[in-house]
Amino acid sequence: MGNILLEMKNITKTFPGVKALDNVNLQVEEGEIHALVGENGAGKSTLMNVLSGIYPYGTYEGDIIYNGEVCQFHKITDSEKKGIVIIHQELALVPQMSIGENMFLGNERGKKSAINWDETYSEADKYLKMVGLSESSRVLIKDIGTGKQQLVEIAKALAKHAKLLILDEPTSSLNETDSRALLDLMLEFKKQGMTMIIISHKLNEVVYVADKITVVRDGSTVETMDCHSMEIDEDRIIKGMVGREITDRFPKRSGVAIGEANMEVKNWTVFHPIYAERKVVDSVNMTVHKGEVVGIYGLMGAGRTELAMSIFGRSYGADISGTLMINGKEVTLKSPREAINAKLAYVTEDRKGNGLVLSNPIRVNTSLANMAGVSNNGVIDVDKEYQVAVEYKEKLKTKTPSVEQNVGNLSGGNQQKVLLAKWMFTDPDILILDEPTRGIDVGAKYEIYCIINDLVAAGKSVVMISSELPEVIGMSDRIYIMNEGKFVGEMKADEATQENIMACILQSGRGE
Amino acid sequence: MKLNVLGIIKKYTMLFALIAVVIFFYFNTDGLILLPQNINNLISQNAYVFVLAAGMLLCILTGGNIDLAVGSVVCFVGGIGAVMMDKNINMVFAVIVMLVGGLLVGAWQGFWISYVKVPPFIATLAGMYAFRGLSNVVLQGKAVGVDDGFFLKVFGGGADCYIPDFFGGKDLNITCIVAGAVVAVVYIAYELKKRITAKARGFSVVPLYTLLIRVVCICAVVLWVFYKLANYKGIPTAFIWIAVVLISYGYITSKTTVGRYLYAVGGNEKATRLSGIDSRKVYFFAYINMGLMAGLAGILTIARQVGAQPTFGQLYEMDAIAACFIGGASAYGGEGSIFGVIIGALLMGVINQGMSIMGMEATYQKVVKGIVVLVAIIFDVLSNKKKK
Numbered sequence A: 001m002g003n004i005l006l007e008m009k010n011i012t013k014t015f016p017g018v019k020a021l022d023n024v025n026l027q028v029e030e031g032e033i034h035a036l037v038g039e040n041g042a043g044k045s046t047l048m049n050v051l052s053g054i055y056p057y058g059t060y061e062g063d064i065i066y067n068g069e070v071c072q073f074h075k076i077t078d079s080e081k082k083g084i085v086i087i088h089q090e091l092a093l094v095p096q097m098s099i100g101e102n103m104f105l106g107n108e109r110g111k112k113s114a115i116n117w118d119e120t121y122s123e124a125d126k127y128l129k130m131v132g133l134s135e136s137s138r139v140l141i142k143d144i145g146t147g148k149q150q151l152v153e154i155a156k157a158l159a160k161h162a163k164l165l166i167l168d169e170p171t172s173s174l175n176e177t178d179s180r181a182l183l184d185l186m187l188e189f190k191k192q193g194m195t196m197i198i199i200s201h202k203l204n205e206v207v208y209v210a211d212k213i214t215v216v217r218d219g220s221t222v223e224t225m226d227c228h229s230m231e232i233d234e235d236r237i238i239k240g241m242v243g244r245e246i247t248d249r250f251p252k253r254s255g256v257a258i259g260e261a262n263m264e265v266k267n268w269t270v271f272h273p274i275y276a277e278r279k280v281v282d283s284v285n286m287t288v289h290k291g292e293v294v295g296i297y298g299l300m301g302a303g304r305t306e307l308a309m310s311i312f313g314r315s316y317g318a319d320i321s322g323t324l325m326i327n328g329k330e331v332t333l334k335s336p337r338e339a340i341n342a343k344l345a346y347v348t349e350d351r352k353g354n355g356l357v358l359s360n361p362i363r364v365n366t367s368l369a370n371m372a373g374v375s376n377n378g379v380i381d382v383d384k385e386y387q388v389a390v391e392y393k394e395k396l397k398t399k400t401p402s403v404e405q406n407v408g409n410l411s412g413g414n415q416q417k418v419l420l421a422k423w424m425f426t427d428p429d430i431l432i433l434d435e436p437t438r439g440i441d442v443g444a445k446y447e448i449y450c451i452i453n454d455l456v457a458a459g460k461s462v463v464m465i466s467s468e469l470p471e472v473i474g475m476s477d478r479i480y481i482m483n484e485g486k487f488v489g490e491m492k493a494d495e496a497t498q499e500n501i502m503a504c505i506l507q508s509g510r511g512e
Numbered sequence B: 001m002k003l004n005v006l007g008i009i010k011k012y013t014m015l016f017a018l019i020a021v022v023i024f025f026y027f028n029t030d031g032l033i034l035l036p037q038n039i040n041n042l043i044s045q046n047a048y049v050f051v052l053a054a055g056m057l058l059c060i061l062t063g064g065n066i067d068l069a070v071g072s073v074v075c076f077v078g079g080i081g082a083v084m085m086d087k088n089i090n091m092v093f094a095v096i097v098m099l100v101g102g103l104l105v106g107a108w109q110g111f112w113i114s115y116v117k118v119p120p121f122i123a124t125l126a127g128m129y130a131f132r133g134l135s136n137v138v139l140q141g142k143a144v145g146v147d148d149g150f151f152l153k154v155f156g157g158g159a160d161c162y163i164p165d166f167f168g169g170k171d172l173n174i175t176c177i178v179a180g181a182v183v184a185v186v187y188i189a190y191e192l193k194k195r196i197t198a199k200a201r202g203f204s205v206v207p208l209y210t211l212l213i214r215v216v217c218i219c220a221v222v223l224w225v226f227y228k229l230a231n232y233k234g235i236p237t238a239f240i241w242i243a244v245v246l247i248s249y250g251y252i253t254s255k256t257t258v259g260r261y262l263y264a265v266g267g268n269e270k271a272t273r274l275s276g277i278d279s280r281k282v283y284f285f286a287y288i289n290m291g292l293m294a295g296l297a298g299i300l301t302i303a304r305q306v307g308a309q310p311t312f313g314q315l316y317e318m319d320a321i322a323a324c325f326i327g328g329a330s331a332y333g334g335e336g337s338i339f340g341v342i343i344g345a346l347l348m349g350v351i352n353q354g355m356s357i358m359g360m361e362a363t364y365q366k367v368v369k370g371i372v373v374l375v376a377i378i379f380d381v382l383s384n385k386k387k388k
Helices: A044-052 A076-081 A099-103 A117-130 A146-159 A176-191 A203-209 A234-242 A304-311 A336-341 A351-355 A362-374 A382-395 A412-424 A442-457 A469-475 A498-511 B002-011 B013-028 B036-045 B047-061 B070-086 B091-114 B120-139 B149-154 B174-200 B208-231 B237-255 B257-267 B269-274 B279-304 B316-326 B338-358 B362-387
Strands: A004-015 A018-029 A033-037 A061-066 A069-071 A084-087 A164-168 A195-199 A212-217 A220-226 A261-271 A279-289 A293-298 A318-326 A329-331 A344-347 A430-434 A461-466 A478-483 A486-492
Touching (some): A044 A084, A261 A304, A412 A430, A442 A469, A461 A469, A486 A498, B002 B013, B036 B338, B047 B237, B047 B279, B047 B316, B070 B279, B091 B120, B174 B208, B237 B279, B316 B338, B316 B362
Parallel strands (some): A018 A220, A430 A461
Antiparallel strands (some): A004 A061
């Protein structure tokens, strides 16, 4: 095929005490989509930060050869001048500004002393068209959805005359439809000759879009697979990522008896807290039994999180109606505290935003929802607290030198374990896990699944909300399918397939 | 070991800065700064800073929230007390009214901040104007003197505001020496008990030598301070109030669940709320305590100044805020300690006093203070950056 556009040669990057990258080599051909895959902390993002100049020349060893010349990037603008543009996982847009303002932020049209707004907006509209957005560039960022915001990021990159586009987890916050649209857009750009590097955890997407796949493991590039010369499937990639074959991605549960119903939700309706006429959850009926894993599948925005949080002590929504029965008795839970006392736990999908106090150590996070368990009359028994934290650290196999480590320093998978520990320490009967494996790597996912199995084996109930179909099917006993605020289907796990679940959603959409 | 030393220096940056500043002034004032009388003044003059900064710390912990109304509240509450005592109302009753008054002001501001979600900056800015105006109303624009001898003695004002020497020492206040020894012994006993229980329950403890170094250092400082005070007139009564406040709030912030909630709300409010903690109550708690401390500071201020004036308490809030930030409290909340507040307040106090002794003009003193606050924070920010 084409010539080599980018070559990273023998890149080694050390942080104090850690070798993050060890002799990494990467070759990207012109006009291809090159995927970087690997577990969390394997070094993918570090590598891209080296490439884009976030880690300036001189702080790493090795050479970056771009377009035939050796490059020394000292800052991001150096690499952007050459046409290397990186789009980070977290969107870098200012919500209160318009699309056009965001697009040329730091790259303003016109003179320094006077921005040419006409040029700004007409240029912006041009690039928006290229990414297939019909919005005017004068619309504010906060008024468009996440999917469109991601497209604006791409348009912003195009406005910088990108020749090599790096997308770090571009679909992590997008729903299935938006993700697919984004991937198709990438394929369209490829036809026009753009070179792209994509970092992703979603292997089905990687298989869909990539020409070549490079696997990074423990700071080294393990192998590069050419998708055109050999048949690549997800299992093959996983094998490369973890260094061994994972025979079963979902651990088997055996001999867990499903008991009587311990939570019933009837006619549950929730309205949006701001747009009072919008029904976010619409007459949902749900039953959860002891020892059962109930999956709730739905696309993002289907109302899953809103359902869970409104049940959990009315933490979300307005005008909540319906009945909630726990162990056969009707209850009204008006605050998270009452929900916790009723033996309910809600493990949020947003670890950093809603779940953990990142600046505090594991010990403090573990006890936060059950301070009564580690204190007497309002006085904390720190020794006991420490003991509890260590106990859960060992039980859940959290990887950390000590429980005094700040949670912000842990990897996503380990943060998730701390979050689970926090809620397990409240001794709940029913755990609602919202996207328990989002953004964590294959190995840690497996461990989280094992924890779920242990929980139900101990007679607890788990409600698992997920937008990953294989996970829902692999882990649940029973699945509810949610779309636009309603439960549109219910099936046993052994009847469920990806096809009939998707069909269920599509049909419900048409029924309107 | 080398790493360890670096870690200690980073952790106690401001403590070392304090020591450096003391040494600087020691040489530039020919040792005057460490005279017993000056140590005594350092404590008495800055009593309000310690008290207000302790209250302010709670607010800052909840998310960098500050209380701008503090200075006005000090004046307002002090004014009420002075007027009451001027009308010969019982002093105990007046004190209770002042404390309750502070508490109510705290509740008033706390209500708007926590339950109505008025941004603290604005709610307390409003309070700053309103209570300044109310102080004028209460005092009718005049200075009102306080002449209740017992009140002055108990709250650190007038000529004789010291704990009497029960042993009748001549040049040396023996009660003061005894008190210092008792404090040291209690502290040693506390550390020992902590270590023994931790060991008994099978927890790892710090190596004995680090504990020894710490205990010896702290005891030495305590004994030295009490020895200095004994050489002057003994323990100033204001010192007792400072100690009570600092120990109470040190305990609340580090050992109690309420204290933990303050940090948690400041670290991540949403997560704290979903953990079943009512964050509104936490904000309310912080501001009601701030009000109580403003009440106490009002009492200490009118005692120290032997009266109240409508201009009292100006910029007190800034002194308290500066002490917290110099002491390492995070402007975003969730980080900070009473120990830091003590260091911060002392640092400011020592610089003020040192410059006065050196005879620097008051106008320039403010410039220096401003620079010190900035440098302290820059230093802190930079050393924290390197940690990452």
